[in-house]
Amino acid sequence: MKLRLLPYLSSVACAVVVASGCATTASNPKDPFEGFNRAMFAVNEGLDVAIVKPLAQGYDTVAPLPVKVVVGNFFGNLWDVWTALNNLLQGKPGDAASDVGRVLVNSTVGIGGAFDVAGELGLTKHSEEFGQTLAVWGVGDGPYFYWPLIGPRTTRDTFGWLVDTYYDPVWRVDDMALRNSLVATRYIDLRATLLPSDKVIEEAAFDKYNYIRDAYLQHRRNEVFDGDPPRVPLDD
């Protein structure tokens, strides 16, 4: 699964893109495959309405807040290992050391990552993955894509995501049943944290596809610059 995923996904992507590429009426230069993306967006919305969102809502209603906090912390702690490595790859040894400190503290005092003790101690959680590392190394965004289940990714971040998934400790769990339930729990928990923004986006957006794309691109730029991007003059 892990090793075979990459060539498989990218070849599918290429095939679909070639098939739909010329038929689109792209209006945004960053989104040349808008036709394909809108189709995938529709698929994803369908899946979300039918399966993912109801599950997330159920989880959100049933699980008390402390449980959700523990679930979020647990998966966050596993990811912090990867965050540390990416901070190192991005030439930020200070942040990387802080991330290692987080993992050590939270895995022990924080009982296997259930509690973010390190956060209370002032070791701030960072948000890093391989897509950002590639960006810091100078890789540009490339065309924007919307993938089913995975959601929006630029070309660079799609490759970043594949590398993330390859090294993801959750995907590396040997016991298939356990691995699948962990992946599913993490996915549903993540979706549940996004529930409050659903209504806001629904009402604020005229074209949900556009709104999400533009928000994603702005958000990624912000992440690559660690929350402090150079301000662009807004008037044009």
Next chain:
Amino acid sequence: MVIHRASPWTIRSAPWTEDFAGRGRSWLGANNVLSPAWILLMKYFVSLLLGLLVMLSSALAQESAPDALVRKVTDDVLTIVRQDKEIQSGNTRKAMELVDSKVLPYFNFQRMTALAVGRDWSKATPEQKKRLAEEFKTLLVRTYSNALTSYKNQTISYKPTKMQAADTDVLVRTEVVQPGSKPVQLDYALEKQGDSWKVYDVIVAGVSLVTNYRDTFNQEVRNNGIDGLIQMLGNRNKQLEAGKK
């Protein structure tokens, strides 16, 4: 919400007043409050206090700049939301009233609309600009109010503001902290107009609520002109208004 400490001058009674008005017991050991040593000390004390007050007020004047404004408005709004069960249970109308009275005075909607529309703004007549700003304001107030109704137990932490004395355009950075997930960055861009600061952009997790509309608005103006855009905004507002209480 970061609990901000009461400012020094709100302490109900300062120790020295207690000493003075009280039984004349002082740390000088003199029972007579009019003893020369006491008067001398009081003079010194008063001048010290005055000096301190001058220092503090100038510090306050500096702080009453953008970051203090954002902090005050945020505190005011969240204090109300925390106590209002109706807003917490999703009463958007009530949240909108709150935003109208507490937040709107500090926002510059003309500028926000201009930024959302981009270069087409200059093509609009003054009348069109007025109507555009009015409709966009209604939409943004609803978005902002909706976000308020999903408030649970988040706290706001304020980051230091990078600012020079002469700056007229400043980004005030805050974070919405919630247990179990990463803090969400919430920044406000403010601009100085005369003596007062006004917010012209709200940026959530790096996403500007204003410029995120630019692509959509440009497209609408391209297809149906400025009036088309006004109509699109107006229709959405009416539809949302009809959809809920």
